[in-house]
């Protein structure tokens with residue numbers, strides 16, 4: 001199936017076009033050259049008024065025409081954009097094309113620390129970033145050609161009728177779907193390892209207003225419940241945290257009410273098993289990478305599927321930087337054969353929390369990255385790539401369920417105004 005990548009210098013999005021048939025190819029030729037019979041399309045194209053006038057040709061795609069039209073309409077008139085064969089998803093390659101485009105368009109591109117990190121990373125790794133907001137289906141489209149990535153079975157021994165989210169839906173992923181995960185494996189992961197990561201992040205997800213399958217989560221504590229009502233976001237630009245307490249003093253004295261509310265509350269959340277979190281992180285990577293890499297991760301898949309067993313695993317590095325409420329997974333795949341560094345590692349970013357982890361048991365790795373020196377070598381490298389980020393190593397190899405207790409101090413500072421910053425509502429029972 002011919003596939004093309006379109007890159008513009010002004011937008012952060014990339015457009016992918018693919019076509020299954022002759023008429024699709026003719027449509028693409030006519031759109032970009034004005035002639036449906038044209039057999040070559042130059043890679044450097046101009047967003048001329050003439051070109052934009054032909055965008056109505058896309059109407060034939062129905063609701064799917066919205067995205068490409070928006071992409072082209074956002075390119076300022078007469079600027080260049082690129083039309084490239086194949087599906088290009090390596091973000092470093094894309095960044096290089098974008099820089100080149102900015103140069104020929106005479107526009108400037110914002111330079112950030114991220115660029116520096118990318119340049120030094122690019123010597124060693126291909127980097128792909130997956131965003132939970134972008135609609136992307138990973139794997140073979142035809143059901144009868146699919147092989148489940150996790151159990152190796154295909155039709156008719158397993159079915160593929162459920163939507164398998166490549167990153168759990170409860171973490172806020174709406175768009176990334178793995179086509180190559182059978183219904184059995186999907187159900188199994190939903191009920192096991194994915195629960196652990198959701199339990200671990202339950203409180204942060206609630207605070208960020210991340211909506212999962214069942215809407216906004218509510219956290220229940222001792223005599224208190226908390227929920228993020230995001231409906232105020234569109235009008236006021238901020239969320240509303242709704243806190244329900246069982247007992248409020250029967251008083252019209254605001255200060256007295258505030259004083260009685262201001263105390264420590266505790267939330268005891270559902271337990272999580274550390275190693276299940278590590279397995280789940282790796283499962284996300286294996287759901288998203290191109291299938292050509294899967295054969296190197298046979299032992300990783302075996303480990304994900306095995307019952308909980310004590311294992312020596314590399315540490316996972318945790319850090320916290322403010323992010324949006326959409327989960328992203330950035331996957332690094334080693335370009336060269338120097339086995340001092342791991343073949344594959346990744347960063348899951350969710351609700352302001354970042355987990356950086358090595359995908360273990362890869363057949364292209366010489367080391368396990370569990371010994372002190374190997375771990376230090378890798379983490380020194382990370383500090384070089386990310387000099388401003390404080391990485392905290394955590395151990396996620398444990399097999400005993402752990403409790404999560406969150407102590408929460410409710411305080412309403414004196415500068416907060418009732419009716420503007422907070423409301424107190426008495427509810428009859």
Ligand SMILES: [Zn+2]
Nearest residue numbers: 148151182185
């Ligand atoms: Zn399966």
